[in-house]
Amino acid sequence: MKDIPARTSKAPAAPPSRVSRSRRRRLLRGWGFLAPLLVLNVLVVVGPSIATIYYSFTDWSGLGPATFVGLANYTRAFGDPRLREALLHNGIWFVLFLSVPSAMGLLGAYLLSRIHRFQMLFRAIYFIPYVVASVVNAAVWKMLLSPTNGIGHLLGEWGVPGIGDVAFLGNPATSLLSVNFVVNWHWWGFLAVIFFAAMQGVDPQLYDAAKVDGATEWQQFKAVTIPGIRPTLVFLSLMTVIWSLKAFDYIFIMTQGGPAGSSELVSTLMYKVAFSDYEAGYAAALGLSMALVTAAVLVVYQYLRKKGWEE
Amino acid sequence: MNATATSQLAQAPAHTEPRRRPGHGKRNRLGLSYLALVVLALFALGPLVTLVFNALKSNAQIGSSPLALPTSLDLSSFVEAWQRGNFGTTMRNSLIICAGSVVGSCVVAGLAAYALSQLNVRGSNAVVAYLFLGSALPAQLFLVPLFFLWTELGLTDNLLGLIIIYWATDAPFATLLLRSFLLKIPQDFAEAARLDGASEIQIATRIVLPLAWPGFVTVALIVALWAWNEFFWAITFIHDPNLRPISTSFLAFQDQYSTDWRLTSAAALFMLMPVVILFLALQRRFVAGLTSGGIK
Numbered sequence: 001m002k003d004i005p006a007r008t009s010k011a012p013a014a015p016p017s018r019v020s021r022s023r024r025r026r027l028l029r030g031w032g033f034l035a036p037l038l039v040l041n042v043l044v045v046v047g048p049s050i051a052t053i054y055y056s057f058t059d060w061s062g063l064g065p066a067t068f069v070g071l072a073n074y075t076r077a078f079g080d081p082r083l084r085e086a087l088l089h090n091g092i093w094f095v096l097f098l099s100v101p102s103a104m105g106l107l108g109a110y111l112l113s114r115i116h117r118f119q120m121l122f123r124a125i126y127f128i129p130y131v132v133a134s135v136v137n138a139a140v141w142k143m144l145l146s147p148t149n150g151i152g153h154l155l156g157e158w159g160v161p162g163i164g165d166v167a168f169l170g171n172p173a174t175s176l177l178s179v180n181f182v183v184n185w186h187w188w189g190f191l192a193v194i195f196f197a198a199m200q201g202v203d204p205q206l207y208d209a210a211k212v213d214g215a216t217e218w219q220q221f222k223a224v225t226i227p228g229i230r231p232t233l234v235f236l237s238l239m240t241v242i243w244s245l246k247a248f249d250y251i252f253i254m255t256q257g258g259p260a261g262s263s264e265l266v267s268t269l270m271y272k273v274a275f276s277d278y279e280a281g282y283a284a285a286l287g288l289s290m291a292l293v294t295a296a297v298l299v300v301y302q303y304l305r306k307k308g309w310e311e
Numbered sequence: 312m313n314a315t316a317t318s319q320l321a322q323a324p325a326h327t328e329p330r331r332r333p334g335h336g337k338r339n340r341l342g343l344s345y346l347a348l349v350v351l352a353l354f355a356l357g358p359l360v361t362l363v364f365n366a367l368k369s370n371a372q373i374g375s376s377p378l379a380l381p382t383s384l385d386l387s388s389f390v391e392a393w394q395r396g397n398f399g400t401t402m403r404n405s406l407i408i409c410a411g412s413v414v415g416s417c418v419v420a421g422l423a424a425y426a427l428s429q430l431n432v433r434g435s436n437a438v439v440a441y442l443f444l445g446s447a448l449p450a451q452l453f454l455v456p457l458f459f460l461w462t463e464l465g466l467t468d469n470l471l472g473l474i475i476i477y478w479a480t481d482a483p484f485a486t487l488l489l490r491s492f493l494l495k496i497p498q499d500f501a502e503a504a505r506l507d508g509a510s511e512i513q514i515a516t517r518i519v520l521p522l523a524w525p526g527f528v529t530v531a532l533i534v535a536l537w538a539w540n541e542f543f544w545a546i547t548f549i550h551d552p553n554l555r556p557i558s559t560s561f562l563a564f565q566d567q568y569s570t571d572w573r574l575t576s577a578a579a580l581f582m583l584m585p586v587v588i589l590f591l592a593l594q595r596r597f598v599a600g601l602t603s604g605g606i607k
Contacts, residue, residue: 029511030432037423037482038438044457044479045445051456062459108351114344124594125352131590131597132359133540135562136579140358142565143365143572149374189355194602239447246449249542253562267451274455275547287451298444 049291055284062280073285083286085261086269089176093265094244096177098237101184105191110221112196123196126189134186134249141182142254145169172262175255179263183250191236195229202228238301242294266290362583365576373572392564392577400553401560402581404470405539408556411474412481412538413531419478420485420530424523425515427486428493429501439490442483450480450543458547468551476544481537485530488603492526493519529600532593539586557582 056073060066077083108126112119129137144150145168156164168178206224215223226233248267251257257264257272266286274283365373366388367381393399427435457476458467466472496519504514520527538556545559552560561582568574590597 026430027433030426030430030435033422033426033430033511033515034432034438036419037486040419040475040479040482041445044476045448045453048453048456048460049448051460052452055456062455104351107347111344111348111351115341115348118345118348120594122348122352123598124591126355127594127598128359128587128590129355130601131536131540131586133558133561133582133586134542135540135558135565136362136583137358139561139565139575139579140362143575144358144361149572151378154376154378185354185358190601193598197602242447242449246451252546253542267449270451271454274458280455280459283455287449287454290449291452294448298447 052284052288055281056288058281059279060281060284061278062274063278066281069281073282074289076282077285077289082261082264082269083266086264086266089263090244090247090265092176093180093247094241096180097184097187097244097247098240101188101191102233102236104184104188105195108189108192109195109199110225112192113199123193126192128189129186130190132186135253137182137186138250138253141178141185142169145178145182169255170259172259175259175263179250179254182254183247194232194236198229198232199225234304235301238297238304241297245290245293359583362576362579365572366580368573370571370573388573388577389580392574393581395568395574396560396564396578397552398557398560398578398581401555401557404554405557407470408474408477409535409538411470412477413534415474415478416481416485416534417527417530419482420489421520421523421527422515423482423486424489424493425519427490428496429498429515429519430511431498439487442487446480446483454547461548467548468554470549470554473544473548473556476548477534477538477541480544481534485534488530488600489523489526491603492523496522525596529596532589532596533600536586536589536597539582 055066057068057070058066059069059072108122112122115122145152147153147165147167147170150168152163152166152168166174168174202225206228207220210220210224246267247265248271251263251265251268252271255263257268267290270283270286270290273279273286361378364379364381367383367385368379369385372379372382423438426432427439432438461467461472464472466475500522501514501519504518505511509518540558541556542558542562545556546562549555549559552563555563561578564578565575
């Protein structure tokens, strides 16, 4: 941006027609460099996305011809009890996924900011579950949550009542919460590291001023730390809406949405509709609806940012 | 930058301490902080450590005391899991996928980032905004038609087919990250070379892009990590057991030997260890990459 004046200052030396031609050539060159990225994106993302819009108005099975059915898929979605249940689960998922890892992340970050030694070590340890593959994390917790030799079984043997033979993943009452717990377990450390980095950016003088005013540590946390990292908090809260909608891996690996749909999310339901029920048209309508929710969140984000919460 | 901020924060309490009540309270609270941090660390790592324990124990021992330390060092589980799970093949597949994804993403994103930082392309702001917003869209939006398109093109059950998807899904992140590196390089370098008659592709590949090598290292690490761990696209597009990457082959292995936790744990470690070792060796780069643009 800053270099534009330097460049135009050369312009008067050359005749105007050459300038515009070289500028056009430069523009073409620029788009040439962008071409591989854009072609790939059109092929994999944009093209199929447009196809999704079209297919969402058809009864396409995934094979053969698609018949236009108007809004039938969308009216069907409104009356679909499976979808209603999945949306409720997404809501529960969102609330837990927003609150629990954030609270733990804030706690971890706050504790990290108070110590001097081993800071990097703890930071690395908290981050590790986030870089481990979902299939591995899911396998570990399948073992630990197993009723025959997991943690619950062990506690039962030690005499804790009522937990000895709970199949956390196999029981409709606990399946969703159990998978959510595992996702939160792998996620909070990532947030802790992000919050910790944000806390480093808070002006230390604000803490000194608060101390002079006699603020307790909890008051300092509320009055200095939290406002200091507010942009990070707002951004992550909004993204959490999107991530909650995208949640797929852990459910698919650990419960497949079961038992009896008790841990089904919109994403896993849509996958089943497409690849098990062969109702690609209906699946397209679900996928498009998810994307619209995501787009709405992004609009809110842009709006809030323009309003200046970042300052 | 972090380091200086940390040391400033660290000094602040030391200055004020003498003015306030001296003493034990502070040290106790510091001790409490460490205690809480250790508890959190055990919570984060404990479950993964049980994998190592279980891989070394017998199934009978796992059944009787699942969380206990192993009493013997029996490495046979690794050999057995490696052979039965055909991990030689699937790990090779994953290495091919990682290498292909890294090279392709670096080329595609490197060229794009060069244009977006050095060429003053009109409309580049719109492209940047699109890359940011587009990568937030759920895969469900384009999954179904993409699958049937890939089937038509013969790209399902095909490593290249999967790699192309990774190029497309990772390149926006890679482009934005590389662009942030390239924006720090003054355009005068490119301008000088241009006056010397160098072609634009020469300027990009010989002069400007090499200066952003730390960015390429970060991109390579993150893209490789994602390709290694990736599950959603792999399970949708690769069904042939001989073409599976390690993630979906591990899932199949786990389903097949669901009651044999000794073998499952050993297999999980094949997948886990390379990532953890690489992460510990290059921690800063991983954390910087994943927290900057890696929010996906």
